[in-house]
Structure formats: C-alpha cells, structure tokens
Amino acid sequence: MKKETLDYVIEKTHVLMNAASCSSEAKAAAQSWLDAVGTANEAAETKKYIAELEADIMPINNLIGFADSEAGVKCFGAELAKNIAAHAREIKAAGAGYCDCPACTAVAEILARKTELL
Known part of the structure; x- marks a missing residue:
C-alpha cells in the first residue's frame, strides 16, 4: 500500500474514532487496524476493518x-x-x-x- 494511502486512511480512521456517531464495534475495529499497521497482521486486520466499515455505514x-x-x-x-x-x-x-x-x-x-x- 502506498504511504499516501496509508496516511490518508490513518487520518480518516482517527476522524471516525472521534466521531460521536461512531459505533463501539467500528471503534474497536479501527483501533485493532491501527495497532496492526506495519505488522505481520496488517493484511488480516485490514480485511476485518473493511468488513466492519461496510457493515456499519448507514x-x-x-x-x-x-x-x-x-x-x-x-x-x-x-x-x-x-x-x-x-x-x-x-x-x-x-x-x-x-x-x-x-x-x-x-x-x-x-x-x-x-x-x-x-
């Protein structure tokens, strides 16, 4: 993944987590993804994060x-x-x-x- 994309998604992930309307599930998935960035678990957590976001968007x-x-x-x-x-x-x-x-x-x-x- 390009650094520009990663930086953008990290920034938007923080916006999401700080939003009052963010569900606890999305917040937890966001934190798990952030924790996995740069690790061997990044790809797996990215898939989980995307799945949670797709389920949560209204x-x-x-x-x-x-x-x-x-x-x-x-x-x-x-x-x-x-x-x-x-x-x-x-x-x-x-x-x-x-x-x-x-x-x-x-x-x-x-x-x-x-x-x-x-």
Missing part, C-alpha cells in the same frame, strides 16, 4: 426508515427524529446514498480507498 433509506420509526423516536426524541428524517430525505434527493454524519462520512472516505488498501 444507507440513506435505512436512516430514513429508522428515524421515522418508533425506535428512532425513542433513540433521538420526536423532534430530532423528525429533523433527521427530513435531512436524510433532502440529501437523498440530492443524490446521497449514505448518512452524512461524521462517522458515516469518514467510513465512506475510507471505503473509497478500499481497493488501494486490499
């Missing part, structure tokens, strides 16, 4: 469905859930395929370099 339709659901209202509160659903519909109409929260944005940026990582 497709826009799933976000809309969740925000509009009873579970979304319980999670976010009625007003915030309504606002999240409206925002998600706006970005979907503009062409977004995924949530644009800080964690999903970082994941999308990392996954854009997936072929360079593997």
Whole structure:
C-alpha cells in the first residue's frame, strides 16, 4: 500500500474514532487496524476493518426508515427524529446514498480507498 494511502486512511480512521456517531464495534475495529499497521497482521486486520466499515455505514433509506420509526423516536426524541428524517430525505434527493454524519462520512472516505488498501 502506498504511504499516501496509508496516511490518508490513518487520518480518516482517527476522524471516525472521534466521531460521536461512531459505533463501539467500528471503534474497536479501527483501533485493532491501527495497532496492526506495519505488522505481520496488517493484511488480516485490514480485511476485518473493511468488513466492519461496510457493515456499519448507514444507507440513506435505512436512516430514513429508522428515524421515522418508533425506535428512532425513542433513540433521538420526536423532534430530532423528525429533523433527521427530513435531512436524510433532502440529501437523498440530492443524490446521497449514505448518512452524512461524521462517522458515516469518514467510513465512506475510507471505503473509497478500499481497493488501494486490499
């Protein structure tokens, strides 16, 4: 892997880990990957990291469905859930395929370099 790609993904991984919206599973996978960089385990951890990121990124339709659901209202509160659903519909109409929260944005940026990582 090119140093430029590695540096970029390391930077975006730190952004991901610092995002309030980052899941504990993604955070753990990110840390495991960072710990493996430059070791014999790097390739295996990279595959695990990519798999976790692909599982965690929130497709826009799933976000809309969740925000509009009873579970979304319980999670976010009625007003915030309504606002999240409206925002998600706006970005979907503009062409977004995924949530644009800080964690999903970082994941999308990392996954854009997936072929360079593997």
